[in-house]
Amino acid sequence: MxxxxxxxxxxxxxxxxxxxxxxxxxxxxxxxxxxxxxxxxxxxxxxxxxxxxxxxxxxxxxxxxxxxxxxxxxxxxxxxxxxxxxxxxxxxxxxxxxxxxxxxxxxxxxxxxxxxxxxxxxxxxxxxxxxxxxxxxxxxxxxxxxxxxxxxxxxxxxxxxxxxxxxxxxxxxxxxxxxxxxxxxxxxxxxxxxxxxxxxxxxxxxxxxxxxxxxxxxxxxxxxxxxxxxxxxxxxxxxxxxxxxxxxxxxxxxxxxxxxxxxxxxxxxxxxxxxxxxxxxxxxxxxxxxxxxxxxxxxxxxxxxxxxxxxxxxxxxxxxxxxxxxxxxxxxxxxxxxxxxxxxxxxxxxxxxxxxxxxxxxxxxxxxxxxxxxxxxCREEPYPCHSIPQIVALKHPKHIMVRRGGHTFLLSSGQMCHYPMRAAESKYGKFAYSTAFGYSVPTGGYFVEAIGGDNILAVSDDQGESWKVRRMPLNARLETVDGTPVLISEWKPWADTKVETYLLPPTEATPNWHLRVHHIRTGSRNLKTSEGSFALNGVSEKDERELQQMDTDKSEGRLADNGEAVAVTRGGAVGIVELHQPGARAGRVLDEDANSNLMESRSVLPSLAMDIAANAGVWVATGVFAMPSSVSNYKRKWQKSWMQRPQIPDWLRNRMV
CATH class of the missing domain: 1.50.10.20 (Glycosyltransferase)
Known part of the structure; x- marks a missing residue:
C-alpha cells in the first residue's frame, strides 16, 4: 500500500x-x-x-x-x-x-x-x-x-x-x-x-x-x-x-x-x-x-x-x-x-x-x-429500464416516480416525520428528490443560502430575517388528469397564509422538465419568497474555484435573468423558469452554505425570488430543469432541452383564475 x-x-x-x-x-x-x-x-x-x-x-x-x-x-x-x-x-x-x-x-x-x-x-x-x-x-x-x-x-x-x-x-x-x-x-x-x-x-x-x-x-x-x-x-x-x-x-x-x-x-x-x-x-x-x-x-x-x-x-x-x-x-x-x-x-x-x-x-x-x-x-442483468413505465404514481407513499430525460427522481407530497427531528422538513417535505442530485439541509435560518432551499418554496414575513418551508402537508392527494398523475397538497406557514401546490411530471415533449404550480394567499403578511431547483456541484471544473458566469460555449457556469436561472457544472445542468408571470420573479443562482448538500460540499442553487403584498392571491408556475452528468455529452445537449420549455396544461390554466 x-x-x-x-x-x-x-x-x-x-x-x-x-x-x-x-x-x-x-x-x-x-x-x-x-x-x-x-x-x-x-x-x-x-x-x-x-x-x-x-x-x-x-x-x-x-x-x-x-x-x-x-x-x-x-x-x-x-x-x-x-x-x-x-x-x-x-x-x-x-x-x-x-x-x-x-x-x-x-x-x-x-x-x-x-x-x-x-x-x-x-x-x-x-x-x-x-x-x-x-x-x-x-x-x-x-x-x-x-x-x-x-x-x-x-x-x-x-x-x-x-x-x-x-x-x-x-x-x-x-x-x-x-x-x-x-x-x-x-x-x-x-x-x-x-x-x-x-x-x-x-x-x-x-x-x-x-x-x-x-x-x-x-x-x-x-x-x-x-x-x-x-x-x-x-x-x-x-x-x-x-x-x-x-x-x-x-x-x-x-x-x-x-x-x-x-x-x-x-x-x-x-x-x-x-x-x-x-x-x-x-x-x-x-x-x-x-x-x-x-x-x-x-x-x-x-x-x-x-x-x-x-x-x-x-x-x-x-x-x-x-x-x-x-x-x-x-x-x-x-x-x-x-x-x-x-x-x-x-x-x-x-x-x-x-x-x-x-x-x-x-x-x-x-x-x-x-x-x-x-x-x-446467476448472470448479473442490467436495470430493467425497458420493461417498466417511465412514470409511475405510488399511492401509499404519495410519490410520482420519474425516469425520463436521463434523470431518475420522484415528486413528493404528503409525508412528514411524526416527531421533532433535525432537518425533517428537508428529508420529507421537499417537492422533488433525486438519485443524481442530493437534497440540501439547513445550516442556519437567517439567510436564504442556508435554509437548504432546493426543491422547496420558502417564505419570509420579516424581510428575509427568517424563512419557513413546507413541513406539514395538508390535504395531500394524487389525481389523474388526462392520463397523467398529479400531486396536489396544501400547507400553512402561518394561520392566515396558505399555499396550494400542484406537481406534474415531465411530458414526452419536454423530458427534462417537471412543473410546479403554486397558489399563494398571503393573508395579512407581506412576503418574500424563494423557490429552488435541484442543487448541484458548485465549483468550476477548470480551476476548482467558485462557479463563474456562463462561459462563451455555455459548457460551464451560472446564468440568471428575469424569470429564470441555470447552472452547468461537472454535476450536470439544472435550472428553473417562471412560466406564468415571466417578469414577476427574479432569477438567481445562489451559493448554498457550505456542507448543506448531501452529495456536494460546495453547491449552487438556481432559484426564483418574488415579493408578494399582503392580502393577495397569486399564481406562479415553475418549470424545473435537470440533466445529470450521467447523460453522455450533457454539456452540449443541455442547451437545446433548456430552451424547449414545458407548457402549462389547459386544465390547470383553467384553475389559475
Whole structure:
C-alpha cells in the first residue's frame, strides 16, 4: 500500500465487485479497520468523539454490534475473519454484569434495544461462532441482557428489534417470551397498509421511507421468514407476498448510471453503478438503502418479472459499486463517517453516533448464501429500464416516480416525520428528490443560502430575517388528469397564509422538465419568497474555484435573468423558469452554505425570488430543469432541452383564475 493511503474499502479493492469472493473481500475491508478501536474488554468501539441523544456507552455499543450485520453473514456463509474472536469476547464481557465494561441493562426506550437486532441476527445465523462457545453462565447472561420483554418501546419499527432478541434466544434453545414475540409481530402487522407498504409509526402521520423497506420493516420481515418460516409458515408466506408487492414499487427508487452501455465484459462492471433515491432520514447508512434486495436473496424469494435473480443481483451490486467509488465516505483510518457523499454533521440525526453508520453492513446479508446458490451463480442483468413505465404514481407513499430525460427522481407530497427531528422538513417535505442530485439541509435560518432551499418554496414575513418551508402537508392527494398523475397538497406557514401546490411530471415533449404550480394567499403578511431547483456541484471544473458566469460555449457556469436561472457544472445542468408571470420573479443562482448538500460540499442553487403584498392571491408556475452528468455529452445537449420549455396544461390554466 502506498505511503499515506488509508487502509480502506476503496484502496484495498481493485476488483469489479461482481463475484461472491469480491464481495467477501469488500466486507472484510470494512471490518478490518475496526480492529484497533476495540476497548480493552472488547465490548465497545469508540470510532469518534461526536455525541448523540443517548449515553456514550450506548454509542460505543453501536460500534460493536452494527458491523455484526456483515460479520454474521460472512461467518454464516462459511468464511472466516481474523478478528471474529474479538466480538465473541465482547459478547462475553458486555453481557456480564460483573465486568467493568458491562453494557448495562436496558431502560425503557433505550438505544440498547436497537443494538439487539444485529446481535440477534448474528446469533441466529452464526451460532457456532457466537453462542456455542459460551458456557452456561455466559449464555444466561446473554439471555438476561436480551430480555426487554417488560420494557416500553416506541410504537415504530423498533418493535422488530425485540422480535430479533426473542428470535435469537428461541433459535438457540434458550428461554424466551413466546407471548411477547407473538404480540409484537401482531402489532407490527398493523403497520401494513396494502401493496406491501408499511407506515413507520402512528397511522395519523404518513412516514414511508427506507425504514419501511431496506432499513427495517421489509428487510426484517424477510429475514424472519427465512429464519423462522418453518415454525411460523403462515406469517412467513404473508411477508413474502408483501415483499413481492413492495418490490414492484421499490424498484423505482434506484437508477443505473451508464445504463446505455451494455454490461458484457468484466471491465465494464467498473464503469456501471446504481444510485439510490435520496429521500428520508438516516441516509448516512448509505449501502443499507439497498438492503431490501439483499434480504430478497437471503430469503430465497423469487419475485415477479422483470425482477429476475440477475436483476436483483445487479441492483444490489451496482449500489455497492457506487459506494466503492465515493472517495470521501471514509476517514484516514478507513472508518465510515457520518454523512453521505462526504463527512457532514448537518445531515445527521441526533441518534447518529460515529458507530451508527455501520447499519451500512446489513446489505451484506447475501454473503450468508454459499457460492453454489442461485444468487451468486446467476448472470448479473442490467436495470430493467425497458420493461417498466417511465412514470409511475405510488399511492401509499404519495410519490410520482420519474425516469425520463436521463434523470431518475420522484415528486413528493404528503409525508412528514411524526416527531421533532433535525432537518425533517428537508428529508420529507421537499417537492422533488433525486438519485443524481442530493437534497440540501439547513445550516442556519437567517439567510436564504442556508435554509437548504432546493426543491422547496420558502417564505419570509420579516424581510428575509427568517424563512419557513413546507413541513406539514395538508390535504395531500394524487389525481389523474388526462392520463397523467398529479400531486396536489396544501400547507400553512402561518394561520392566515396558505399555499396550494400542484406537481406534474415531465411530458414526452419536454423530458427534462417537471412543473410546479403554486397558489399563494398571503393573508395579512407581506412576503418574500424563494423557490429552488435541484442543487448541484458548485465549483468550476477548470480551476476548482467558485462557479463563474456562463462561459462563451455555455459548457460551464451560472446564468440568471428575469424569470429564470441555470447552472452547468461537472454535476450536470439544472435550472428553473417562471412560466406564468415571466417578469414577476427574479432569477438567481445562489451559493448554498457550505456542507448543506448531501452529495456536494460546495453547491449552487438556481432559484426564483418574488415579493408578494399582503392580502393577495397569486399564481406562479415553475418549470424545473435537470440533466445529470450521467447523460453522455450533457454539456452540449443541455442547451437545446433548456430552451424547449414545458407548457402549462389547459386544465390547470383553467384553475389559475
Amino acid at each position: 502506498a505511503a499515506g493511503t488509508s487502509p480502506s474499502f476503496f484502496t484495498s479493492l481493485n476488483s469489479a465487485l461482481a463475484t461472491r469472493s469480491e464481495i467477501v473481500q469488500a466486507c472484510k475491508s470494512l471490518l478490518t479497520p475496526l480492529l484497533p478501536f476495540f476497548s480493552p474488554g472488547k465490548t465497545r468501539l469508540r470510532l469518534g468523539a461526536t455525541a448523540t441523544r443517548y449515553d456514550e456507552a450506548g454509542a460505543q455499543l453501536e460500534g460493536f454490534t452494527r458491523p455484526m450485520w456483515g460479520l454474521g453473514a460472512l461467518l454464516a456463509g462459511g468464511e472466516s475473519f481474523e478478528g471474529s474472536e474479538l466480538w465473541l469476547e465482547g459478547i462475553r464481557n458486555g453481557t456480564n454484569p460483573d465486568h467493568p465494561e458491562f453494557w448495562g441493562w436496558s431502560k425503557d426506550l433505550d438505544q440498547r434495544m436497537v443494538e439487539m437486532c444485529p446481535l440477534g441476527f448474528a446469533l441466529c445465523v452464526a451460532p457456532g461462532h457466537f453462542w456455542k462457545p459460551l458456557n452456561e453462565r455466559e449464555r444466561e447472561n446473554v439471555r438476561r441482557w436480551l430480555d426487554i420483554n417488560k420494557k416500553e418501546m416506541p410504537n415504530t419499527n423498533w418493535l422488530w428489534f425485540r422480535v430479533f432478541a426473542n428470535l435469537a434466544l428461541m433459535k438457540n434453545g434458550a428461554e424466551y417470551d413466546a407471548e411477547r414475540l407473538e404480540a409484537d409481530l401482531n402489532h407490527l402487522d398493523n403497520f401494513h397498509l396494502s401493496g406491501g407498504w408499511s407506515n413507520d409509526g402512528p397511522p395519523d402521520t404518513l412516514q414511508m421511507d427506507y425504514y419501511s423497506g431496506s432499513f427495517a420493516i421489509q428487510y426484517l420481515q424477510l429475514l424472519y421468514a427465512k429464519l423462522n418460516g418453518d415454525r411460523d409458515p403462515k406469517r412467513a408466506d404473508i411477508y413474502r407476498d408483501r415483499a413481492r408487492m413492495y418490490a414492484k414499487d421499490f424498484l423505482h427508487y434506484f437508477d443505473e448510471q451508464g445504463q446505455d452501455a451494455p454490461v458484457e465484459t468484466e471491465a465494464l462492471y467498473l464503469t456501471v453503478s446504481g444510485r439510490a433515491m435520496t429521500f428520508g432520514r438516516s441516509l448516512t447508512y448509505r449501502f443499507a438503502m439497498a438492503g431490501f434486495w439483499a434480504a430478497v436473496a437471503f430469503a430465497d424469494l423469487h419475485l415477479e418479472p422483470p425482477l429476475s435473480c440477475g436483476v436483483i443481483k445487479g441492483i444490489l451490486l451496482r449500489n455497492l459499486r457506487y459506494w466503492s467509488q465515493q472517495k470521501d465516505t471514509l476517514n484516514g483510518a478507513g472508518i465510515l463517517t457520518i454523512g453521505y457523499g462526504y463527512p457532514n454533521q448537518f445531515i445527521s440525526e441526533n441518534y447518529n453516533s460515529p458507530g451508527s453508520t455501520y447499519w451500512f453492513m446489513l446489505s451484506f446479508a447475501a454473503l450468508a448464501l454459499p457460492e453454489s446458490h442461485e444468487f451468486w451463480q
